Amino acid sequence: FRQFPPPSRMVENDGRNVGHPTQKPVSLMEWCISEFARGEQAVIDPYMGSGTTGVAAIRLGRPFVGIERDPAYFATACRRIEEAYRQPRLFAEPVAKPVQPSLLDDATPTLHQRDAA
Template sequence: MHQAKAKASQRKLRTDGKPEIQSLDFDAIDDIRDEVVSQCAAICSGWLLAFCSPEGVGRWANTINASDAKYKRACVWIKPDAAPQMNGQGPAMGAENFVVAWCGTGYAKWNAGGKRGVYTHCTNAKDRDRRHPTEKPWRLMAELINDFTNPDQLILDPFMGSGTTGVACVKQGRRFIGIEKSERYFDIACERISAAQREPDMFLSSKKTQVGLFDAEAAE
């Protein structure tokens, strides 16, 4: 999940002759955060991860603590190739946060031992799809999947976007359910996940079955 900025009322114009900067075509999660956390806590038996701005960490933590989930920590995704801020009015953003909560019973369990919650991945890798404005690197999502889930577990992304989490699930041998309200991004996600299924990760066991986005077994 991610926290997107609300739509701007006007388009921002560039002065260098390059294409105009487009507003994000989806709304902020602020209005539905309580419901999202409540529903996820009710159906999830493992970890809940939500990407957000540094300013949003406290809001997510407060909402999680008011639910049946257990807030654990705010982690950080370091972006070595983040865009610079050229107006001289302050430092550029070089990282993005995500909060981590445990929705299961008993003690929380993860696979990364004493690893710190710091993940370093470039945003503009050569294999980036580039059709969604807040696309995450699939290698980042694959690392998170390996740290927080086990092979063949079912992962839900209720804000699927262009399907990067689904692509990473295919490559890491996890089952996946994705939800996306934008028909355009949904179609892109289906295309990308289907392509990943045709080219499974060479290091996965051949006995593992890659589950389709619409496979009824994924909902069981």
């Protein structure tokens, strides 16, 4: 427990209790995702509750899949995750645009070049 970053050890969960009895701090879930998920792996939470793990995943730019059987908690989680999507990521690293490699090698003549020869 002592290895977690200090904000994660706060019992009051950043003062934003959304009504779930076992709600975790977002900073704790961000730490867990950062430490244990590799690359751009999706984060799945089969017991989503109020959506804290989803909020953390969105803040970290990770894909997220959440499952919750209680309709009230599911609605709360959806609202929180949608809010997280609307918040700009101030310190996000820019995502590189994909580059499509040339389909034809420069040494290979195109169909039109062969017909002209």
